[in-house]
Each structure stands twice: as C-alpha cells, then as structure tokens.
Amino acid sequence: MINRRHIPESHSEHPNVVPLIDVMLCIIVFYMLAAKIGVTAGADDAINLPESLFGNKLELTNTLIINVTTINLSGQDVTRVTAAVDESGSGEPVAIEVDNPNTGPLAQALLRARYGQDRREGGTGINADNPKLSVVVRADAGRVKYRNLAPVLQAIAAAKIENINYNTRMKENQTVPTE
Amino acid sequence: MAKHYGAKNPARFESGPNMTPLVDVVMVILIFLMLVGSFATDQLFLQQKAGLLDVGSTAAKPPEPGEIPDEPIIVRVDPTGGGGFVVRADDIQATTGDVLYPQMKQRFETLTSIGKTSDKITVVIQPNGEIGYGQLIEVYEAILKAGFEKVSFATAK
Numbered sequence: 001m002i003n004r005r006h007i008p009e010s011h012s013e014h015p016n017v018v019p020l021i022d023v024m025l026c027i028i029v030f031y032m033l034a035a036k037i038g039v040t041a042g043a044d045d046a047i048n049l050p051e052s053l054f055g056n057k058l059e060l061t062n063t064l065i066i067n068v069t070t071i072n073l074s075g076q077d078v079t080r081v082t083a084a085v086d087e088s089g090s091g092e093p094v095a096i097e098v099d100n101p102n103t104g105p106l107a108q109a110l111l112r113a114r115y116g117q118d119r120r121e122g123g124t125g126i127n128a129d130n131p132k133l134s135v136v137v138r139a140d141a142g143r144v145k146y147r148n149l150a151p152v153l154q155a156i157a158a159a160k161i162e163n164i165n166y167n168t169r170m171k172e173n174q175t176v177p178t179e
Numbered sequence: 180m181a182k183h184y185g186a187k188n189p190a191r192f193e194s195g196p197n198m199t200p201l202v203d204v205v206m207v208i209l210i211f212l213m214l215v216g217s218f219a220t221d222q223l224f225l226q227q228k229a230g231l232l233d234v235g236s237t238a239a240k241p242p243e244p245g246e247i248p249d250e251p252i253i254v255r256v257d258p259t260g261g262g263g264f265v266v267r268a269d270d271i272q273a274t275t276g277d278v279l280y281p282q283m284k285q286r287f288e289t290l291t292s293i294g295k296t297s298d299k300i301t302v303v304i305q306p307n308g309e310i311g312y313g314q315l316i317e318v319y320e321a322i323l324k325a326g327f328e329k330v331s332f333a334t335a336k
Contacts, residue, residue: 017198017199017202018198020202021198021201021202021205024202024205024206024209025205027209028205028208028209028212031209031212031213031216032212034216035212035215035216049222050312050313050316050317051313052223052225052316052317052320053320053324054223054225054320054323054324055223055224055225055320056223056224056225056226057223057224058224068312136224139312140312141311141312141313141316142311142313143312144311144312145308145309145310145311145312146306146307146308146309146310146311146312146315147308147309148312149312149315150308150332150334153332154334157334163226164226164227165224165225165226165227166224166225166227166316166319167222167223167224168222168223168224168225168316168320169221169222169223170221170222170223
C-alpha cells in the first residue's frame with residue numbers, strides 16, 4: 001500500500017498566529033519608514049493658513065519657519081512673531097520681537113541663522129554661512145495685515161535670505177489647478 | 180511539534196510559545212503609528228523668486244535705443260468697503276483673484292510675444308497696509324499662475 005504523504009491535521013488548541021504577526025510587522029515597518037512624525041518643527045499649528053491651488057510641495061530641510069499672527073493688546077492688534085530660533089536648538093518656536101526690521105531681534109536671529117554666530121559673511125565652524133537657508137512664512141489669513149507682515153519681510157531681506165516661501169493649504173475638493 | 184505517545188495517554192501536541200502578548204504589543208505599536216504618523220499633507224508653498232523692492236527708486240541708466248526697459252509691473256492692492264479689495268495695474272483692474280488671473284495671463288503673453296523672457300519681467304505688488312494676508316496670497320497666486328516668475332512685494336506704499 002503506497003503511503004501517501006498528506007498535510008497532517010492540526011491538533012493545536014489555538015489558531016496559528018504566525019502569519020498575522022508577519023503581516024503586522026510588515027505594516028509596522030512600512031509606517032516607520034513612510035510616516036512623518038514631528039517633521040514640522042517650529043510650525044505653529046494654531047495659525048489659519050490661506051488657501052491656494054497653486055504652489056509646490058517643499059521638503060522642510062534647512063528651513064526656518066516664521067509664524068506671524070496678531071494678538072489683541074489693549075484693543076490693538078499687535079504683531080506676534082514666533083520662530084524656532086532658540087539658541088539651545090530645541091526646535092520649539094519662541095516669540096521674537098521684530099522691532100527695527102534691519103537691526104532688531106528678528107533680524108539678528110535671521111542673520112545668525114544665515115551667517116553663523118558672528119552674523120557676518122564668511123567663517124567656518126559655528127560661524128559658517130548657510131547660503132541655502134530657506135524661510136517659510138506662515139501667517140494667519142484672517143488676522144494678519146500687510147502692515148504686520150512687511151517688517152518681517154524687511155527683516156528677511158536684511159538678512160539676505162533669498163529663498164522665501166509662503167505656506168498655504170490646498171483648497172478643499174481640489175487636486176489640480178484650474179485654468 | 181513534538182508528538183508524545185503513551186499507553187494510556189492519547190497523542191498530544193505542544194503548541195509552542197504563547198504568541199498572544201506579542202500580538203497585543205504589535206497591535207498597540209501599530210495603532211500608535213497609525214494615529215501619530217501623517218503622510219500626504221494639504222500644505223503648499225508659494226515661492227518668492229525676487230526680493231523686496233523699493234518702488235520709489237528710479238532706473239540706474241536710460242535704456243539703449245531699441246531696448247525694452249525692464250520696468251517692473253506695479254500692481255497696487257487697496258481695500259474697499261465691506262472687506263474686499265481692488266487690484267490695479269495699468270489698465271488691469273480686478274476685485275478677485277479669479278478675475279485678475281486672465282488679465283495678468285494676457286499681459287504675460289503680450290510681453291513674451293514681443294521677446295521678453297519671464298526672467299526679465301518683474302512684478303511688484305504694492306499692497307495697502309490694511310490688506311489682509313489671505314487677500315494678498317490670492318493676488319500673489321493669480322500672478323504666479325499667469326506665468327510671472329519674479330514677483331515681489333514693495334517696501335514703500
């Protein structure tokens with residue numbers, strides 16, 4: 001009599017979970033590689049960005065995010081600027097005064113980001129220049145007026161930062177620009 | 180799996196280590212990553228390729244005969260009653276970005292048809308101080324969509 005080989009019957013009390021674990025580990029590895037966690041360092045999520053259809057995607061590398069909004073002080077709207085310019089390098093946005101657009105705290109912080117600790121062109125190490133530094137301006141669509149934004153733009157220009165991007169959000173129910 | 184035989188004990192199989200705690204931990208990690216991670220974002224970036232310009236400055240030297248001067252196109256944005264705005268540039272006038280876009284596109288096509296390249300054409304937006312940032316972006320986007328590359332903002336009003 002030929003002894004046919006066949007799959008032995010499973011007599012285990014529990015279902016075989018090994019394939020389930022394999023699939024779940026694959027999914028976990030996928031999420032770990034593809035998902036972005038904590039990438040938007042320095043961005044103030046409370047800001048209501050304006051909508052747009054046109055625009056590019058941008059990799060936020062070598063980028064300084066400047067958040068511009070206003071707060072009500074004694075019945076007046078005062079410009080509030082935050083940016084991740086803390087010298088400790090924590091990446092958390094801190095409030096910074098604009099004051100004089102060419103020499104104020106914001107201008108000095110931008111010069112330090114652009115030209116290093118000495119805030120002058122040239123240098124190595126901590127004084128090394130960063131010519132490819134990009135600035136992303138995140139301003140509140142409903143609260144910020146141009147008179148609030150202009151000094152910030154002047155400070156950026158005073159620091160000779162050439163790559164400026166304005167952060168917007170895609171209009172809902174739109175995926176491609178309309179003609 | 181080891182199979183044990185005995186005279187009185189029936190055949191039994193060892194099922195191996197208990198996988199249940201491993202499955203629990205893996206599911207918790209998976210749910211954490213699903214909630215915290217983000218993939219496609221709805222954020223866009225409008226790039227500015229020209230620096231701030233002082234509208235009051237004049238050209239350094241007069242253009243050569245036959246040379247088309249690189250005068251910037253000044254686009255003024257002023258507020259109107261009711262929270263709206265009006266955009267004016269030479270013979271162009273619009274109150275929304277959708278109305279501004281075809282006029283600016285026609286202007287761009289006119290300039291490129293006479294030999295001007297996009298890197299030679301500068302547009303300077305001169306907004307009133309009370310113009311909202313959302314309105315400003317609407318105008319900026321319309322001008323960029325029309326094909327202009329060098330679009331900047333004015334320092335002086």
